[in-house]
Amino acid sequence: MSNKNYHSEDDFDKYEHYAEQFDPLVNNRQARRKRKSKVKYKPKRTKSQILSEIADTTTAEGDFSPTYKPARYEAGWLLDSIRPFYDEELITDVLAVVKGGKEASVYRCQGHRGTGRPLLAVKVYRPRRFRNLRNDKQYRDGRPMLTGEGRAIKTTDHRIMRALGKKTEFGAEVEHISWLMYEYTTLQVLFEAGGAVPQPLAASENAILMEFIGDAKVAAPALNEISLDAKQAEVLFREVLRNIELMLQHQLIHGDLSAYNMLYWDEKIRIIDFPQVVNSRTNPDARFILERDVTRVCDYFSRQGVICDPVTIAQDFWEQYVAPNPEDQAADESRQLINVEV
Template structure:
């Protein structure tokens, strides 16, 4: 549980539409000295627009739950809420095991996910959008991110909302965050379009710094290799 991992809440890091994030000190024996705790807001306070496209293709085996979610009953909304949060945890675990550039997941408790903090006690890793890289750094980080988009896809996942807002940069490395909307590329009919959008978003950012690419060609090449089982 999160409380067994931490001894102190040091400061709030971010308060967004979906969640608030806090920097905490790891307890003795915790896997990391600094922990980020992402505390999801209640569903009525959250505002992730057009989440229907992320939910398509998802299999709900129990009819009672499926009907409740379709009718948007109170129970259905509660289930939906829990699935959104647990989805990020499951994706984090899967991608961390696959050596993707995501934070180390530590625990899931209620609405809160604890993960390794990216940064140090004085400074949080900045979002990519706040960084001005040299051409060499831009080229290197772009390749790192494309490698991770490919590795996500090799694990049947598309981030679905990748942008300079949810990439952190620290000590020359990139870390991808915010994963609850990640889709299964095998079952979600929007996966191909979302892959194109992800690659387009990061390509547009790095284009400002002289990194030239054809994002649609890059995304389509990745998708073709995925379909052919070549990843």
């Protein structure tokens, strides 16, 4: 992740003026070399700096345009957020918007040869995304803030703690990056552990680059958009439970798990959208959040013909992975003792 400073919403609006002209997404080697030699990701560039960059790129490359034409309001923000991926030769083009929203948008990109993936997804956040998160405290409880490198911020770091407490612009920046890095590091952990999640490739301050689920024509639908036959539903339900267990083995609970955040492609599911992930051991509402996730999963799968009882499932998981029932533990221990004696 680069060291570029976070951009406020005001910056977002400022970019509008430059959106039409400023467009670095061109598959042109000469231009890329030129860009690479520039000082990277300078924080808060002044108007004149941005204008000179525009002039610079325009004279070098003349008339160019990415395949996807962002709307004026999104262009500056989008291009700035994904520029690190472009400069680091991870993507070469933005092909289409998959889902656009006021808070986060996902785009289908062309992967650079070096990534081995012709298509990649980039999820770009706007700052509002996390400020609007309802009950955000519930998710933040029991988890440290993360830096852009994915390291936990120590509570002894007084400068950051003060900024967070006073809700300064810098504090908002730290929080924003933390949400994003929870999403990114969770994808990393789960992907490496064999979870059904898109492979994460890189994170910038406003965006995550990951495996694209879908093909050149369509993005994978979410489970809520499709119906399954009973046999398929049973198989996929087991797979979702396997993933919930895998998360619990890593002390993680999704926090917003539902048919909306599971994509279906090639007869497989992929779980997405992790910024609000909570720690199963340290979050005081962990049990409630786990049960809510399992209930939403069961809501969908029971409509597809699967018989499931969310309360029992959540309780079993809780006892197995988070807070073993003391009686069970005692029984286990005595069983072990017997084994030893035998």
